[in-house]
Amino acid sequence: MKILTSDFFPSSIEGRLVRSYKRSFNGFAARLTESERQRVAEMEGVVSVFPSMNYKLHTTASWDFMGMKEGTNTKRNLAVESDTIVGVLDTGISPESESFSGKGFGPPPKKWKGVCSGGKNFTCNNKLIGARDYTNEGTRDTEGHGTHTASTAAGNAVENASFYGIGNGTARGGVPASRIAAYKVCSGSGCSTESILSAFDDAIADGVDVISASLGGVTTYMYEKDPIAIGAFHAMAKGILTVQSAGNSGPNPTVSVAPWILTVAASTTNRGVFTKVVLGNGKTLVGKSVNAFDLKGKQYPLVYEKSVEKCNNESQAKGKIVVCSYAIGSDVAVAFIFKHKTEFATVSPWPISFLSLEDFGSLISYINSTKSPKAAVLKSEAIFNQAAPKVAGFSSR
Template sequence: MALQWLLLLSVICSTLLLVDVTHSSAQGVRKAYIVYMGDKPKNEVPLSPLHLNMLQDVVDSSNIDDIEHEALLLRSYKRSFNGFAAMLTEQEAQKMAGMDGVVSVFPNGIWPESDSFSDVGFGPPPKKWKGKCQGNGNSTCNNKIIGAQYYLASRSFEDEIESPRDIAGHGTHCASTAAGNLLSVAATTINRQFITKVQLGNGKIYEGLLPNIYDLEGKFYPLIYGGDAPNTTAGVDTSVSRFCSQGSIDPNLIKGKIVLCDSPQDGAGDGAILGGAAGVVLTGKKVDDDALGPLSVPASQVGLEENSNIYKYIKSTRNPTATIWKSEEVNDVLAPYVPYYSSRGPNPAIPNVLKPDLAAPGSYILAAYSPSDGGKLAGYNFDTGTSMACPHATAVAAYIKSFHPKWSPAAIQSALMTTAKPMS
């Protein structure tokens, strides 16, 4: 019963499909995101106009009109919590996440074939369950996935996929606010880090971060700096190609080579990967390590000093080479701590509101990934974020509910918040 109750919580937040639509070249790829804003207001204020105004604030009005703004708003939630679902670009979702009143913004979806959704050992859904399995025959429900539903926004979108299937990789962890009616959850690091070594042809070894699941078995590949491989046919120069972003790199110059890139920003390294690079070495600060995840090629992220040393090596020899070793797991003696990407509270606008309520593991969590997003390890991948932390708290809430089925959400919240123990 506890597991079924947990799934019911997940379904609350998993009723929307994750749809890829390209509205225009200026907007880029839009996906369905849920914007969670906490508890519903006690007074009966209309929420849809508020949600629409928030959308208008983050979407570039020069590329979209009022009617299209309304089409982007898929659904306003107002019965169990305050929030809405909307079609947003990644940049718009990040901007929305920084707005006053927004607790979190996250993508939604599910991939039924994942082993994580196997119903072996599960009993049938509760008889009172009235959910449905939607998706034109391509969504498979069972005794664990007891419901899947999508909301069709508008026929004006092209290439719509009428299905709750996840095509962006959030997999098992689409229930970011599965405990949303109970808790707000911060993320913490776990007691392990992944060190990935980059070895140069001169024997020097530099330790980097970013989990690398590929084993080159010590084979050395030609090493090139992204700034030395600009895509000149596209009018790109070294000041741009050094970041190795998509379209900035000449594939003919980097194919089959390990590429040194100057930035860990979103999209860095994509140009090298798409161009056929044998591996990628990104560069960043230590503060960024908690949000890193495996790439689709052997990769590591080194610090600024290590980057400088690798660059000097490239310039010092006619035939620079390197290899990237498979990650080594080391103990993080500082864990658990709340990393930079998660809220620590209190609310800067209302300091007496002490949120989040508690914290749960959220860094480098093994999660099911859909094949369409390049899932590794037979459909699994490491992911990081508060969306990885919330399911842990949800499971604990379900466990408590199994022992105390008549407890209210407030009682469960109180139990979780008042039974913590100091850690060494």
């Protein structure tokens, strides 16, 4: 801060300071001219100066696979787990989720020095013990990503969890007895690097034991110019481990390469979600999607179009199942069947099924074989696959 208050700058610094890092390490984010940036970089004691960047977010039975199964065969020290605080740098958190209920928890560990500053209608408890916001939106999660990552790391065991009845089971984090502190550094527009560094600065001083950061850039930077590497380095100096996702750019390499960061790849799960398509001739094709819409097995006329423009023709789509080579959407169609090569299922606001190239070809052959082709898109079902887990194709390497 001495730099900012000195006579170093030819113009006023007032209003140009964006962030000041001073709780756990020294630094700042400010709006500088190119000449000012160069002068700061040449000053004694300045390790690095780099431009602000916008990082992106990286989107079931993993703990069992790692030998951390629930039950009598797993040795757990609940006293140690309850004293562990996981700081999650993400899109915030949904405090009402059962994964973060404070029921059965005692007061926060004495080492905790953080705050609950989540904004309007946001309440912490003895499980979710802290919240900070760096986006001016409040710590409440409007994206879902932060709630997902926080529950994966340390969510309570929640029985009968499902997506509208699909994939019913018990959802739990790796260390369900631990505490959570949420640091909202990301919004719908991304994750600013100055916010990320501010969150590291606070999380270290607040007393967390582990920092989770499921976000990152698109290219590799030198350690002294990588905000996550910088924050994680200062965390490491205090005995705090930073866990960062490898990224979703597979098969390209990960950009999380600092040796003091534990980088985690994405993996497949031991169950897949599939959506069956039953044709008018009785043949069943198995596609992928997370389809919670139950059309009761009713069959509807099929309309097949080869171009995106024709696929979006609402006059032809109304009351029918649209078959298209491209993923599109319409409020008048009953459902959609797309051609898509994918290894994972996605959620859609419409009943859909993504068929493999081979099955899509079978569907087109059926459509061409009859004057009145019809089909039914069924509600998705979860099918267990014991071949998992393995590194997912989309995971950065």
